[in-house]
Amino acid sequence: MTDFLLELRSEEIPARMQAGARADLEKLFRKEMDAAGVALGQITVWSTPRRLALIANGLPDTTEAVSDETKGPATSAPDQALEGFLRKTGLTKDQLEVRDVKGKPTYFAIIEKPGRATRDVLADAIPAIVRAFPWPKSQRWGAASISTESLRWVRPLSGIVAIFGEDLVECEVGGIRSGYATRGHRFHAPGEITIGGAHDYARKLSACHVIVDHVERQDLIRDEARNVAAAAGLTLVEDEGLVIENAGLTEWPVPLLGRFDEAFLEVPPEVIQLTARVNQKYFVCEDASGALANAFVCTANIDAVDGGEGIVAGNRKVLAARLSDARFFWEQDRKTPLSTQAEKLGRITFHEKLGTLADKVERVAKLAEWLASEGIVPNCDPALARQAAELCKADLVTEMVGEFPELQGLMGGYYAHAEGLPDAVADAIRDHYKPVGQGDDVPTAPLTVAVSLADKLDTLIGFYFAAEYPTGSKDPFALRRAAIAIANLLTANNIRISLKSAIWKAASEIALSFMTTGKSPVRTHQQRFLINEFFNNSGQVSSIALSDKRLSALPDQVLITETLLLEFFADRLKVQQREAGVRHDLIDAVFALGGEDDLVRLLARVHALQAFVATEDGANLLAGYKRAANILRKENWQGIEAELSQTGEEDPLSEVDDPDLAVVIAAKMADRHAAERGLTYTPEPAENALLDALDSAEPEAAAAVAREDFAAAMSALASLRAPIDGFFDTVTVNDADPAKRAARLALLDRFRAAVHTVADFSRIEG
Structure with a gap:
């Protein structure tokens, strides 16, 4: 297993593009390797303003043989379609396979690709990666730029390092040939550096004042900026975005503290911070009281021989000009109401x-x-x-x-x-x-x-x-x-x-x-x-x-x-x-009732509903509701009036045929009690229990909803759990007697309506 190093060196890459470029480089590399059948291990991608680097660990020396399968036209397709497919694949008709695809015989081209040396695969992949790179903005350069076919890169590409193990991967892109040589820091080590391979790449660049790992540069900037502020008795105003941006602008970051004229502090602090941040990429600091201090932290890209005094002085002048503009705007704007x-x-x-x-x-x-x-x-x-x-x-x-x-x-x-x-x-x-x-x-x-x-x-x-x-x-x-x-x-x-x-x-x-x-x-x-x-x-x-x-x-x-x-x-x-x-189906369940457009009340109802359905009573009531709803749907329930019109039943309070018979009188009294509930027969005990529970729960739940006590409404509905379970256990809904069937369907409809005072349970999953 062998490590591979790729470095693409250019003029300055904008800091805002570097994160995307790292992701794109890894994505394109994986795509090329997958297509060639190269098994990949760990991949590391780094960036600096002047280079993108990729290290792939543990690549095989040779690739596995792969079979490339391409679907062609149906056998019944015109000859022209088959001829085009043969030209595309480079095969003859007798080399194609015929397979059944949805009942249609279809041609397939199977091309066996033998294993190759990984170094050869890499040599083909590098130019493909470079030419396919999706920079948000790119340019052509040099004499070749007259042609639209010339190489495009974010800034002029100046060098390629491609080493597999210790062997050079020879390739060429836009007149730039790969090699072992790169360059260090623009000022501290501008000459060529010979890289031995992935194992010594970061170490050799570090010796030449280039920290190639962007995360390491970010950590250094974050820590050192805090340190230089603390050394002056100040606190750095944290700004992670600025840390990342400064790391994208420097290869050897050196945070330095500077001061600006205190008179500028009359400008609102947010203006000062934004001026320093947007225009100059500086951090700002606060004093012990938490107020903005007349201090900034800039990030140099060199180890200055004077300790950075000249750099700080130059940055102070530039910032002063920016702050003068801001103060002018502040003063002018206040003149107009x-x-x-x-x-x-x-x-x-x-x-x-x-x-x-x-x-x-x-x-x-x-x-x-x-x-x-x-x-x-x-x-x-x-x-x-x-x-x-x-x-x-x-x-x-x-x-x-x-x-x-x-x-x-x-x-x-x-x-x-x-x-x-x-x-x-x-x-x-x-x-x-x-x-x-x-x-x-x-x-x-x-x-x-x-x-x-x-x-x-x-x-x-x-x-x-x-x-x-x-x-x-x-x-x-x-x-x-x-x-x-x-x-x-x-x-x-x-x-x-x-x-x-x-x-x-x-x-x-x-x-x-x-x-x-x-x-x-x-x-x-x-x-x-x-x-x-x-x-x-x-x-x-x-x-x-x-x-x-x-x-x-x-x-x-x-x-x-x-x-x-x-x-x-x-x-x-x-x-x-x-x-x-919060579950989305519970929001649906409340919205589905209609008429609920008070978001405060709606969410209170949703939260109470979520708490309720998580309980055993809630889960069982939901199961009972769904069973009732399924029965009503299967029976195509149209309402009690439509059902009773088909029964031909007389008024249960009509004259008793034989008033001397006690049993008949008792039955008629029971029928009278049932009639008061809209029934034409004597209900079974479980039926009565559900009726009693609904008589109690309906007004209680409705009153609780009216006063927006949704927890109490749920509690009232919870009292229906045992009666509905008992009803389904002992009562036959689809009774042979049409009157009983209609009344019991109406009772289930009433149960469903009672539950709907809180939410449409049909929208609740589970």
Whole structure:
């Protein structure tokens, strides 16, 4: 068994592409080896800015013989099809096999490939790997680049090292021949280094100031950055993404601490951190109090003779220029009130069907005010909710957010505080984008919740109203994320709202965005009147409105939006709750009842249902339910009236033929008791027991559901477990007497309906 080393050396590979390149190199290598029948052991892939390296341990010296099988045309196919297949495989007709495929005789080509020397296989595989490499961006270079057939690589490829054991794997790609020689660090060891094989590759490069293992470089940067910060009495602000990026920019990383002018600390700390991170790839530090310090950690790529003083000084100058720009933006933006900035939003199109950003802000403001005034978001001032919503997008037109879009919302909060707006308004502007994704903090301040919820409802309902739905893996407007954010806001803050009412309220404002001509809103008083009339009358369109083609489409449009959005929320909840350990079928079981569009109540019901079905009573009741449902389905149950109409039974309280007979009187008394329950016969004991249990459990479960005590509702249903078991053990449902059969089917239907007060058990698996 022999080890193989492959190094592909080039000019600088962008740090952001290196992880993908490592994965692609291993994938392509495995594909080539699998096709050749080479058994693979451990594979290690490394990257630096100037090289990709792969080491495959324990390769066989020769490959196994393999049989390559190719399916051809049917024997009944035209001669031209067979001729094409023979040309493709290089065989003659008498060399083909005929096999039966789904009843049709079909040609197959079986080509036996003898074993080969693995070194020869590798020599063929390397050019194939290089030419098939899927770089996100690549280039041609040199005189050969005039041809579209010339080699493409992320940056000009300059060398190939390919060693199998200690033997060179000879190959050539785009005029570059493989060899034993590579190069070390660009400055510390720029000359050629002869590699003996996979066993000494990393050691020889390390001696020449190249740490080829990217994980080792990451660990070094992480640890040394902490150390240099700690030596200055500071704490490094951890940033794993920056660790990985710096490791992708250096072959011999040396973290160094520098200082910048304290005067820059008047700029918000997030701006300083983002400036240092995005523009310069620097870490920032905090002092003992947790405040941002006037310090940064940069990562050099050399061991400087002066200990890095010159490098730090140069980086300090560059950072100072960047921070000066940031301070200028900060000072300029504060000269203009947010209300004035917001006026510029009318120039920015939010979406061609939904108007400008100013249109969206107005809709969000009305929706936030409604959420507050209706008490849907408790303890929220409607006037402040409107004010915060009207200003929440104003920072999008500021200089700072234009430079750093990542700071949207955050800068609006800073500017609101700076101009003396109420703290609650400033905080709502700052946090109204939250929660952005799973794991993000969910706002709890009432004003922030109102604005955040209004913003996300408008986005989600607006795009659905405009028929811009997410499809497959495509979700350009992040509607899935918006739905999860809405669910998190509602459940974390126990906000009780009907999704249907929210859809209709938001749609009443969104509809106005559709009443446009070209790019300029043309909203006549008549159009406003008709739209308001439509929504205020629960979707009833007047004869006047019907004459406007755009308005006459509103009823269907809103109902389609409502239906699709409720299905969308159900799907999103399944995904979200599955990660929280909640079964998706239980969410289906609750949604299937219909009319349940309060997410807080829905999830409370789901959680109670999950706890119940996990108990013995729950499992047995589910089994009883499914048995009852199966019987009703097999009997095609149409209802008690349809069944009794076929029996011809008389009223059980009709005159007794022989009142002197005690036994007849006793029987009629029993029939009277049965009639009070809708029966025309004397029920069996188990039947009576189930009737008694239902008489008790039905109102108890219904009352518990009404007061949203779903655990109590489950407990009431649990009392039906023993009676339904006893019923099935001793009572014949399909009795020969049509009246008994009808009544017992009706009883099972009643049992099923009682269970459905909590959930549709037919949707529950198991």
